[in-house]
Amino acid sequence: MKKTMITGTGRYLPPRIVTNNDLTKWMDTSSEWIQKRTGIEQRHWVEEEGGTGPADLGLEASLIAMKRAGWTAGDIDLIIFATLSPDVNFPGSGCLLQYKLGLESTPALDIRQQCTGFLYGLSTADAFIRSGLYNKILLVGAEVHSTGLDITTRGRDVTVIFGDGAAAVCIEGIESDEQVGVLASSLHAQGEFAKSLWLEAPASMLNPRISEKILDEGRHYPEMDGKLIFKMALKKLPEVTIEVLEKAGLNLDDIDLFIPHQANMRINQFYQKTMNIPKGKVFHNIQRYGNTTAATIPLAMDEALEMKLIGKGSTLLFLGLGAGVTWGAVIYRFAG
C-alpha cells in the first residue's frame, strides 16, 4: 500500500534580522516584554523596499528540499502552497512559484488556513496520494508578514509576534507494508471566531474594498484578540492531540518529537506541562524566527532534522491553532 512519505525538507529565511530592540525604535515596547510574553528574541523580515513575496522565499526553500529529495522541477505532480500573506490577492502564490520553478502546466493549489496551513496541506497531500491522483507533491509554507504589519504602537500586540520565512517539503507516495508516513490527521475549524484574528481589508464585502477611511482606521492591518486565541490554544491543542493519537492507535509515549506551531512559547510550554510530556520532546524555535505562520511547522521539522533530534524511524506529532479559528494535528513516521 502507498504511504505518504516526506523525502526532502528545506527552509529559507530572508537575511535581514530584526531584534526586539530594533522594534523599540518604531513603537512603545521592550525586549523584556516581548521575550517574557512570547519567548521571541528576533525575527527575519524581508528588505524594507519590497519586491520579495512568499513565492520568492518558497522558491529558495523548495530548491533545497527538492535537491535533498533528488527531484527536478519536472518530477512535481502538484504544488500545494500554504500562506496567509499571498504575493498578490490573486492568483495564488502556488501559481507564481510554479512559474518560478520553470514549469508550464503543473497544477498549483493555494491553502488559506493560516497557522494550520501546513497541517491542512499535509492532510490534503496525503489524500491525493492515497487516492492515486498525484504521487509527488511539493508542499510549501511561506509568509511575508512584515510588509503588512502596523509598525507603530497601535499595532504592537500583533507586530512583535510575526516573522517572514518559508519552508518546503517533498512528499511522495511510496509502497510499504510498514506503519510509516502520515499515520493520522485531525483537522478542525470554528468560523464563529473568524474576527478574533483577521485582516479585514481590502475586502469584497466592502464597497469600495479599500478607502482613506479604512486606511485611517487601520483595518488593512491584522487584528487579534490575543487572549481568546491564547485560551483556545490551551484547550484545543491537548484535545486534538488525544484525538489524533486515538486515530493512529498510538500513545503519547510513542511520539519522539512534538512539533507545535510557533505562536507563543508560553502556549507550547503550557501544552507540554498539561500533557505531561518531557521538556525536550516539544520543539521550540520561536526565539529565532517569531511566528512565521504556515512556515513554522515545516521550518521546525527541517531544523530538528538538522539537529539530529529526529531521523530514521522517528514518530512526529505536528499540531497548531490559529486564525479561522482552525486547529489540527498530524502524526507522521519516518521509515526506519
Ligand code: COA
Ligand atoms: N509591548 C509592550 N506592551 C504591550 C505590547 C507590546 N508589544 N503588546 C501589548 N502590550 C500591552 C497592552 O497594551 C496591555 O497594556 P495595558 O495592561 O496597559 O492595557 C498589556 O501589554 C497586556 O496586553 P495583553 O494583550 O493582555 O497581553 P497578553 O499577555 O495577552 O499577551 C499576546 C499578548 C499577543 C502575546 C498573547 O495574547 C498571545 O500570544 N496570544 C496568542 C497569539 C496566537 O496564538 N495567535 C495565533 C497564531 S497567529
